[in-house]
Amino acid sequence: MMRPKDKGGIGFKDMRLFNQALLAKQAWSLLQQPDNLCAQVLKAKYYPQGLLTDTVFSGNASPTWRGIEYGLELVKKGMIWRIVNGASVRAWRAPWIPRESFLKPITRQGRCRLRWVSDFLNPDGSWNEQLLDRWFLPIDVQEILKIRTSNRNEGDFIAWHHEKLGMFTNQNVDTDKGKQSIDEVKGFSKKGKSIEDRPHIKQKWNPPDEGDTKLNVDGAFSHDG
Numbered sequence: 001m002m003r004p005k006d007k008g009g010i011g012f013k014d015m016r017l018f019n020q021a022l023l024a025k026q027a028w029s030l031l032q033q034p035d036n037l038c039a040q041v042l043k044a045k046y047y048p049q050g051l052l053t054d055t056v057f058s059g060n061a062s063p064t065w066r067g068i069e070y071g072l073e074l075v076k077k078g079m080i081w082r083i084v085n086g087a088s089v090r091a092w093r094a095p096w097i098p099r100e101s102f103l104k105p106i107t108r109q110g111r112c113r114l115r116w117v118s119d120f121l122n123p124d125g126s127w128n129e130q131l132l133d134r135w136f137l138p139i140d141v142q143e144i145l146k147i148r149t150s151n152r153n154e155g156d157f158i159a160w161h162h163e164k165l166g167m168f169t170n171q172n173v174d175t176d177k178g179k180q181s182i183d184e185v186k187g188f189s190k191k192g193k194s195i196e197d198r199p200h201i202k203q204k205w206n207p208p209d210e211g212d213t214k215l216n217v218d219g220a221f222s223h224d225g
Helices: 015-032 037-046 063-078 129-135 138-144 179-185
Strands: 079-082 157-160
Touching (some): 015 037, 015 157, 037 063, 063 079
16 A cells, blocks of 8 residues: 555555544544534543543543544644634633644633633623733734634534634645644655655556557467367
């Protein structure tokens, strides 16, 4: 599978990282569809009291679940909470501030007892700038105020930060946007080197020179004489 395509392989650069990408899609499905039967069964067993992204798991899980945890490591590097009403997002621990890097607040929680992003919103859904200025550093406040919120009865949701549509797919993994965090774990960069460093010659058919005749011959052998 790691051989070049012209040598009969598929051309994968790193099977370990490719495997992690596939497992990450399983973890992504659990985050995007938390109400389906499979997600509910896994939640009841492995994280009944918390969120998938916040839970510290024990080391005695099944091989299947350990695989999902392995993929979750990749998802955490590029996921972000999109704020609607802020009721589902932990203000100090979750990645929810959209910027180039470090999506969690740079500010430390300190003595602040406000835990959820919704605690920093006014009843009409707008940001409470007085609270933000009191508890967050200016570098965080200026980015938070750019987030458009809503007072409608809609929930916050998880998105892939490095993709406009917010979806985690193999196609957007190779894009330059968000390359720093993705390349650490994916190894799918189109600039990556092949597993075989030796140069290889691609055999191509060339037509015969003018005036020459090219004859293809096929043969068969029989033990009967």
